Amino acid sequence: MRTLAVLPSRFQATRFPGKPLAPIAGRPMIQWVFEAARRAPGVDRVVVATDDDRIALAVRGFGGEAVMTDPALPSGTDRTAAALEALGESFDCVLNIQGDEPAMHPETVAAVVALMRDQPDLPMGTAACPFASPDELFNPNAVKVVVDDRKRALYFSRSPIPYLRNSSVFEPDFRPWMKPEQLAHFKRHLGLYAYRPDTLKAFTRLAPHPLEQLEMLEQLRALAAGIPIGVAETPYLSLGVDVPGDVAAAEALLRERGLAR
Structure with a gap:
C-alpha cells in the first residue's frame, strides 16, 4: 500500500496567526509534525500543503x-x-495530519496506516487514545469518540460521551467517585485521518x-453520509495547539518523551 501523508498548514489562523512557524522547543511547529510523519513506518511520502510562501520556505529549509x-x-x-x-x-x-499537532507520535501514524492496510474495504480511518x-472529559477541545464492536466510529462529540446514566459522573463533585473502569469507556480522538483517494x-x-x-467537527459529515470511519487505538496522546497558551503543554509532552529539552 503506497501512502502519502499531507500536512495542511495555513498562516492566517484566526486565534494564532503564523501558528505553523511558532517555535516549539526550538523548532517550527510544522517541523515536529513533518518529522513524526516521516518516521512513521508505512508512510512513503510526506508533504506540507500550504497557502503561504513563508511556510513553504521554512519547510524547504x-x-x-x-x-x-x-x-x-x-x-x-x-x-x-488539492495537494x-x-x-x-x-x-x-x-x-491528513493536522499541522498543529507537534506531539503526534510516529507510532500513532503507523497504527492508522496499518488499519487501512489490514482493512482494504475501509474508506476512512482515524486514531484515538x-x-x-x-x-x-469536560474540555471541549478534547474530542470524544464512541466506537462499535468493529472499532468503527459511531459518533464524535465535544461533549462527554457516552453518558453514564447510573453514575454521578456529570455532577460537579463526581471526580472522587469515578472508577477507572468507567474512564476506560471514553476515547479521545486525535487529529489524524486516512482516506482512500x-x-x-x-x-x-x-x-x-x-x-x-453544530459540533464544528468535520468528520461528522462523513458519518452522516454513511462513510465508515475505522478507529485505531494508540496509547500516545497528541495535543493540538489552538492558541499561544497551548504551546507550553505541547513542549512538556515532547520533553516527557525525551524529544525536547
Missing part, C-alpha cells in the same frame, strides 16, 4: 517538501485533496452537514 494550494480552500481536508491532485501521482492511502483523567475526493464534494456545523 529543514529539508521538507511543500505544495502550494489555493488560499480560498475552506478546510485542511480540501487542502489535502494529492497537484502531485499527480497514484497513492492507495492519503493521510485513552483519557488520562476525568477532568479532560476516491473517498477523499467524494468527501470534499459533500455539503457541510448540520451535525458538523
